[in-house]
Amino acid sequence: MASSLLRRVSGLKDNFLWICLHKRVISNSTKVFCENNLPQAGFYRPNEGVMLPPGSFKNKVAFITGGGTGLGKGMTGTLSALGAKCVIASRNVEVLKQTAGEISNQTGNEVHAVQCDVRDPASIKACVDELISVAGLPDVVINNAAGNFISPSENLSANAWRTITDIVLNGTAFVTLEVGKRLIKAEKGAAFLAITTIYAESGSGFVVPSASAKAGVEAMCKSLAAEWGRYGMRFNVIQPGPIKTKGAFSRLDPTGMFEKSMIGRIPAGRLGTAGEIANLAAYLCSDYASWVSGAIIRMDGGEYVSMAGEFNDLRKVTKEQWAMLESMIRKTKGS
Template sequence: MAGGFAPDILEGKRVLITGGGTGLGRGVAKHLVDHGAEVHLWGRRSSALEESAAHASSGRDGVVFLQSVDVRDADQVDAAIARIWSEHGPLTSILNNAAGNFIAPTESLSARAFSSITSTVMNGTFHTTLSVGRRWIEERLQGTVLSTLATWVWSGSAFVVPSAMAKSAVHAMTMSLAVEWARHGIRVNAMAPGPIPTDYAWEVLNPTGKSSVGATQPDQIPMKRVGTVDELAALTIFLLSDLCPYLTGETIAMDGGQRLAGPNTFAGLAELTTDDWEEVRASATAATAAAKAQRDTGSGERPR
């Protein structure tokens, strides 16, 4: 069990995880189920969601449900939330985890590239939080909003400017709604994990294979290691539980001391040459093509 918590600490919790088909969302989902939560997974690729649901449920029925949802579309988000409310009951918690990112010199970005990140991270988080928050307030229900951010919300981060901007906006939302919605019994917090390698994301954010550039390397972190999904799951369980109901409006860093010691996550990319950036672009194009090849256009919701 993550963090040594009781296996039923999340009993009675109904948790939505956006971006639940891959990466950190997939890794955390299983821990929430193992601690008693009913989990709803959202993502854009049905095939990835199916794999994530199977991993999280470990063969148990009625504990994991999935929907293909594009959080960038407010109407689609609201319809999906309405379906959860109708078929399962009110959510108790949201984990805003849907995100996207790539490294690039900012001057090379197109408006479409900028929007592809900000529309998911900022707009998608707001659409989901508002749709659920409105229902909680109307029905006089308490709830917990939790978002996955990064330490860039304090320091900024070169070469990932759209992500840094969007996550900073969610950081501002966290502090703002914590004050506005506290009287309704709604807590709003966020987590800012340091480097935690996951499939695909780590390849995109550290694509050169060079130890001195790309995402922060373990030897640049005071603890001399990267974080783990188990550690992030433990923090998530604590923040979604009822252990500290007075905690709201906070973004909690979990990065082995990286943000306090520096350098910023992608500071080393300033060393890249023009040839290096060509290699990065080629790697990113190949990774994107592979992801598109796996994309499943089906939709719907299936229990696991």
């Protein structure tokens, strides 16, 4: 019935009728189908328990950039719990050491902290030298280091643009090339994973450097999945929707004013969690996913498709308003 109704609405010649109704819908905030308290979240409770069997990464080495906080910390914790020897890297070595000690105490497995600025090829080379020295060539490489801020594009300077693209696109490329060349020489395979965002696919205003750089990362991963598969390397991407981590939200929603509207457009009715991303990351980097390469997997509670559909805002229409609309359509058809 709803799809039939939508077809009739979209075919109405009397646009004024629809505009008037639409204005009334927007102004009426009671009894809507999808309120911001979103009771449907009860159907989509997060399960952050480790998904894969114990020992899934035993005798494997995982290298995670941006591993000291947020999603990187979550993925490191899960991989370590599954038996991996983890090496985490970022510029802030003190945070890295704290995270490494915390995770190692929890899992009983080694976690090494190595300082690295992914914008600098020389720093990456030194980092990978240390990675190999303390743990060996990696079986898993997760490019998670990122930078972002919100800004009207007309306010961006060349340096602001360069800062984000150097971390996100160039940093991911430099790490991948440095590690990949060494793996090829050693005739060793590995699983590479990049963390991007849903707006790498759609584009987004006010975060244009990030959107552009993340889209470049996705193109690179798809390209290398095709080219370096013969060397035993797999490349996959996760596009997370909004996940409330301290680092990301402090830059992108410092006042908290957008959180409610974010949740309001997610059909699952809640934000994601770092543990959920970590489980997907662990699967994609595991032997269980050995036939998965070149994939870009969106994990966002349905946010992307919710924003994309032209008529999706009709979820705000109440039952009473649907009844009024149907009555108007009957009258229009009869005239």
